[in-house]
Amino acid sequence: GENVEQHPSTLSVQEGDSAVIKCTYSDSASNYFPWYKQELGKGPQLIIDIRSNVGEKKDQRIAVTLNKTAKHFSLHITETQPEDSAVYFCAARQNAGGTSYGKLTFGQGTILTVHP
Amino acid sequence: GAVVSQHPSRVICKSGTSVKIECRSLDFQATTMFWYRQFPKQSLMLMATSNEGSKATYEQGVEKDKFLINHASLTLSTLTVTSAHPEDSSFYICSATGAGYEQYFGPGTRLTVT
Numbered sequence: 641g642e643n644v645e646q647h648p649s650t651l652s653v654q655e656g657d658s659a660v661i662k663c664t665y666s667d668s669a670s671n672y673f674p675w676y677k678q679e680l681g682k683g684p685q686l687i688i689d690i691r692s693n694v695g696e697k698k699d700q701r702i703a704v705t706l707n708k709t710a711k712h713f714s715l716h717i718t719e720t721q722p723e724d725s726a727v728y729f730c731a732a733r734q735n736a737g738g739t740s741y742g743k744l745t746f747g748q749g750t751i752l753t754v755h756p
Numbered sequence: 757g758a759v760v761s762q763h764p765s766r767v768i769c770k771s772g773t774s775v776k777i778e779c780r781s782l783d784f785q786a787t788t789m790f791w792y793r794q795f796p797k798q799s800l801m802l803m804a805t806s807n808e809g810s811k812a813t814y815e816q817g818v819e820k821d822k823f824l825i826n827h828a829s830l831t832l833s834t835l836t837v838t839s840a841h842p843e844d845s846s847f848y849i850c851s852a853t854g855a856g857y858e859q860y861f862g863p864g865t866r867l868t869v870t
Contacts, residue, residue, distance in 0.1 A: 672857055674858070674859065676861070681864070681866070682863055682864060683760075683762075683849050683851075683861040683862050683863045683864045684800070684849070684851075684861045685861070686858055686859070686860060686861075689857070689858065691857065729799065729800070733859075743790065743802055743805055744790075744802075744859060746799045746800050747799065748799050749798075749799050
């Protein structure tokens with residue numbers, strides 16, 4: 641099955657700096673890679689995703705890059721703000737076939753702390 | 757993004773009792789729903805996958821007779837923890853996918869078994 645490794649486990653930055661979180665996956669059949677932000681006591685919130693036919697996607701201060709050959713993808717947050725502090729999870733998934741989607745395999749999570 | 761709700765947000769029950777958690781997709785039809793549990797400072801662990809009108813598919817090691825899942829409609833799935841014990845205390849989160857690629861999560865339910 642799929643295995644997703646996420647690094648670093650903790651990341652501390654100053655407000656205004658950039659933050660980068662990296663993930664690698666093992667199954668070359670995976671073709672969908674979402675990123676989730678989870679605040680304490682809440683469910684994960686989808687913040688950005690990328691499909692395998694795209695190399696990069698950007699949404700305001702957040703961007704995701706995908707390298708299919710190397711089987712890794714990264715989350716980039718620019719101009720970080722204290723409210724970006726949370727746990728971030730990457731995930732990978734392949735289609736199960738037809739209109740059914742396979743299950744997400746999650747990374748271990750990264751605790752991001754943005755200091756004012 | 758799409759909205760998934762869960763009820764209750766917190767529940768405390770006594771050991772040996774059962775508790776039901778509801779998961780609803782509020783603005784889309786959820787063809788597939790997923791149930792996860794999450795222990796403190798850990799990642800999400802998939803418990804089971806359910807499609808509307810079908811039996812749930814449980815992950816290895818998850819007791820299907822203990823964690824009963826019903827996906828009765830395209831907007832509602834329920835998880836019943838039967839004969840709960842303190843080790844079942846955890847954060848339970850549901851998620852759902854509709855017609856698109858995205859998978860949206862509910863706010864979670866904190867279960868405490870005393």
